[in-house]
Amino acid sequence: MDVDGGESSSSDSISVRSIPIHSRQSEDFLYKFKQQNIPACKPVLTPAWVIATLLLLGFFFIPIGLVTLRTSRGVVEIVDRYDADCVPEAFKGNKVSYIKDTSVPKNCTLVLKVHKHMKAPIYVYYQLDNYYQNHRRYVKSRSDQQLLHGLKYNDTSSCKPEESNNGLPIVPCGLIAWSLFNDTYKFIRGTAELRINRKNIAWKSDRNHKFGKHVYPFNFQSGTLIGGGKLDPNVPLGDQEDLIVWMRTAALPSFRKLYGRIEEDLDADDVILVHLMNNYNTYSFGGKKKLVISTSSWLGGKNDFLGVAYIFVGSSAIILALFFLLLHVKNPRPYGDTAYLSWNRKGISS
């Protein structure tokens, strides 16, 4: 009766075994597959393996960590928070009115002291804290198509609430562009001004492919509410690197963005005056503004985390390994001891 399932299947598997046909290998595989007999390696995580792996890990990780940490430590970085200092005494109690009052001059001077020789290129960053560039409303309020094609692209619904003004579309639209960071810095060493190169601060792919070479700002920051910086309507977006950097939204609410590059070495004990225009409003939400100048290494800027992590993990692996080794030597578990089988254990105990 049961022709369908049983018979055919069994004859299948038998024929597989006995008849050598041209595709022998796949037949053999199928046979082994059906009989669940595929060759396999069977790793058994014995104490020796655990200890060895941990030791290896440690010996491998600590050098990497040391190198990484050393690289990071080699980076010279000067961070200066200026958002509070740059508010005139009169406005200390009400910083928001200061920043909103266009009649108050926003210029401010910082004094930075270089404590260690800094080799060019030296990167100038601005750092914002408590600034949610990754807020959902913020992140999606842009139009990549418009950035690339300009006014030719009409659908800017994603740019709400900054998609148009006075019935005309805004280029670049959206909250991100609208809130463009607009503090500016001028560096003076001694008497000479340090030139800040503000070209090539954005990733090349962004410059070349995400922002149009022939798209010019239009109707930008012309509304009643001004969110941030303005753009030169005569420079195409592809060359507005400030904007390009700004629009690569940051992952965390505390972030740095590249402002420019100083292409001269700074010596230790150099004093640098920074003339800055403190235009950007972070006061209303209590955000901090910092100026960072930093050299760079092959690994990037100063960030000890990776190095510390490598060293920490590596050394704890070694400590664990030694601990296990001690345990293993003092009180070894017999390997494959039948006494450990639960049914035998019960037998002993009762």
Added chain:
Amino acid sequence: MSGGWERVRSTRSRLSRDVSLTGRSSTSRTVRLGRVQPQAPGHRTIHCNDREANFPVRFKGNSISTTKYNFFTFLPKGLFEQFRRVANCYFLFISILSMTPISPVNPITNVAPLSLVLLVSLIKEAFEDWKRFQNDMVINNSPVEVLQDQKWETVPWKKLQVGDIIRVKQDGFFPADLLLLAGTNPDGVCYVETANLDGETNLKIRKALERTWDYLTPEKAAEFKGEVQCEQPNNSLYTFTGNLIIQKQTLPLSPNQLLLRGCSLRNTEYIVGAVIFTGQETKVMMNSMNVPSKRSTLERKLDKLILTLFGSLFFMCLIGAIASGIFINRKYHYLGLDEGAPTEFNPNNRFGVAALTLFTLITLYSTIIPISLYVSIEMIKFIQCTQFINKDLHMYHAETNTAALARTSNLNEELGQVEYIFSDKTGTLTRNLMEFFKCSIGGEVYGCGITEIERGGALRSGINVQEVHKSVSAIHEKGFNFDDSRLMRGAWRNEPDPDTCKEFFRCLAICHTVLPEGDESPEKITYQAASPDEAALVTAAKNFGFFFYRRTPTMIYVRESHVEKMGKIQDVAYEILNVLEFNSTRKRQSVVCRYPDGRLVLYCKGADTVIYERLADGNDDLKKITRGHLEQFGSAGLRTLCLAYRDLSPEIYESWNEKFIQAKSSLRDREKKLDEVAELIEKELILIGSTAIEDKLQEGVPGCIETLSRAGIKIWVLTGDKMETAINIAYACNLINNEMKQFIISSETDAIREVENRGDQVEIARFIKEEVKKELKTCLEEAQHCLNTVYGPKLALVIDGKCLMYALDPSLRVMLLNLSLNCSSVVCCRVSPLQKAQVTSLVKKGARKITLSIGDGANDVSMIQAAHIGVGISGLEGMQAVMASDFAIAQFRYLADLLLVHGRWSYLRICKVITYFFYKNLTFTLTQFWFTFHTGFSGQRFYDDWFQSLYNVIFTALPVIMVGLFDKDVSASLSKKYPQLYKEGIRNVFFKWRVVGTWACFSVYQSLIFYSFVTISSAGGKNSSGKVFGLWDVSTMAFTCVVITVNLRLLMICNSITRWHYISVGGSILAWFIFIFVYSIFRENVFFVIYVLMSTFYFYVTILLVPIVALLGDFIYQGVQRWFFPYDYQIVQEIHRHEPDDNSRAGLLEIENRLTPQEERSYAIAQLPRELSKHTGFAFDSPGYESFFAAQLGIYAPQKAWDVARRASVRSRPTTSKKN
């Protein structure tokens, strides 16, 4: 609880199910159950052989359809089926949510995986339905000969119409329910095999009405113009009423003329019949029903896990939503939250913000529920069934060419958790084949075979008893498997006591109720006996040279050889004067016969207890020795009968015979009087010896049972047999031995019998209930006492059906359950199919243990359906049990493979798959969750839409399937060598909340590592030109780490890693990279991110660190766990670490032997434990001679099993109707 019991009862009525020509899956019958609604008119009139006359009535055609869907209903119905799953509904809900503007993700990311999952499921459904459809087509198109224009024309079954005259040839199947008109056998008799309906292989006799016998040839049949008036189609297999009106004559029809669809014709050249019911209206199809769909316990637990996930999802969303309501503030001027801001961001309506964010977050975290989980599990299980279980050569029975068959694919892992097995006896444990195996004559044991149980016992004590070559004199035929040259070929004449031998053989040849059939030569004759024991005894006599070849009502003819002298043959006729029949109270059977020389002898055979009571005084030595032999036979699992005789003087006989005749003709209490009279003459017997019959066990049964019980599985035998037989088999199967404490609760006690004789039903019920209660109570007390002592004996419970009926009463049920759960084996005898199901669900529902029922016949169907897993024995017997089962195997012994190997592996694999799925989705979602805290709880997505949706479907999908297919902790042979490993499944070690909790902890740990390491390290300039990363760079980095880690983590859970693991893990990681390489060229937000990332050293330093740190926790955990708290399987792995993984599962237990077989055997026998028990192994099956003789004479008498089934179905009907 009560609901469950009700259900058992109602499923009972589904006893008989459709069986059709091929073993197609019948999981989805569309036929309604019990559709016996009265139709007007209450009967149908069929004009035979007249299609025009039948046309106006529009009877249904003969084509059947078992498909679930048709072309038009497939999509709506199939989708509906899919959305009955909560998970799918959930994803539909998520998909709809993601179409709304509040969603942070692109709708496609949720719609695509759901569509893919639905598509795969629908394709699977379609494929299965297509197979069903093809099966239907095969059946519908099988040819049948129908009468057209005085000729037999071959048409397909589906063209058959009601009223057609058809011809069915020998071994053919009846295409519809037929009215038997004529057959080639004389007397209009034909034989049918109903194996498809009830699993019984014995032939049933159907007899045509005498009036229609002539319509055999096409010419004659064409003249047949009968009109059949009969009942409307219904589902009762055993009833049929109707009239045949032929030439104005009305003839009553009975089930005896009805040939049911699904049965086949045997021993008859061909028959001619008229079609009465067709297609879906045939009785067998009306009986078919939807198999109650079973879900595995693990899956139900999985539901709980999913619910927990829902809970945590909601909790996570709630946190985010509340926080978002608090966070939102106009002070973040760059967010443009002026008056016109939409509700979801409007700071004036914080509640609205929270509510909408809740939904946003639900879509965002929806990945916590793994959408591909169900579909992956289904796929894995499907392959496990179709490729592994169905094609396992270790479960392939070559003799019957039957492989194992998994009929449902959703119970694989349940096989790894079975704690209770309920087994039928006949056909499952035993072959229902009685063989004369040994005997004891005049204090001497003859026969040197070794039974399975002896072999098992020897094996346990470390001796391997090989089957030795049979000596030349050994004859093995059906019913006779005896090897001892001292008795064969007349050699018995040289034995010390040839006269006793002669009496022994004569007793065998004369004292029985067997009918010889066929040619009167020893080779060709067949014995028709009511019980196979009797046939075996007569066959034995034949082989000893006392060939019983003819019976007349008064005479028995025996061809005796070697009696007077060697080689001489003589025919002797014994006059049978009286037959004192066997019944369960008498436990013996006697025949009074007169030798040709006038000698009057009473031969008696029966249970040792009753025979010994009636022996003449003296000759105590012989009695003692024989008793010893009986006990020896009994403990070897053989069924014994004592033989005795008594010489009668004519006077004594005459006076007794008068009383006998008087008793026989009495009208009241005839049975009782006959018993009393028999007592008068059955005394002062002289013991001849005893026979030992082997109730042939299926191959390997004791070994299998032994293995299973070492695996912690408790085996209950539920049988319709008598108590003695059942106990005997329990002994033979090693379920009961003499060291056990046995509790026997029987209704065959004097007290109960006495009350029964009074005949007051109410009183009987009350009394038996009281007795049972009393018994249960004392047993339970004793059991508890035994359990409290340290070296207390193991316990066994034997209970018979009648007592069980009362013990299953709600008031006693708890006591019964307590008692039986404390017993290591339980035997229920004389139980009806309904009770089998009740006992099964008692344990299933009452003890909440996972149960498996195994059986081969129709009477096991209810039990098979009631248990968590039903296993049918396929092969020789009918298909009834198989059609109801979830798994079908050819032999009981394959159960060990099915459970210990396939079940255990499946359980392990599915557990791993589920926990891994849980882990990988939780880890992934948690990284997203941590990110939410840094986005002002706005619900900004961390990952790109497509990362999120392809994570489950592509980047982590395949490796886990490899685990589901290939993971093996220990090899198959070790699984069987260490059956105790199975206990891990019973205790559900691998899918406990603790396990899930551990995984969850590591998910949290890993997700924190991913999120914090990647975000912290990404701050600052990230290459030598000082450029910084944006959101998408960081998230792509994190995602890369997640994909790599999660895939590598999979390798860590594998016990065996094949090439396919490497390929799939490597492939998945590679797939991610290929995907991102291509995708980042087109996608705006993640534009070029991977190229930017890979241009930095940071990428490589991080990609090395993060996965290793994430996996380090798991690694240490695994190492410590194996080191200090090893699982059993891990120890076994270690023990056999250096052994090559050979898959030859046999041969591991064998010990090297350098003895010759002969030496070995005698040594083995000498080593056998010779403990003598009280158990002597009396057992004798006699399903009522009345019906047997009646059947021989062609009288329709329902057989016992049918009877039982019918009673059961009658009983169940009121319940179902009440429920409807």
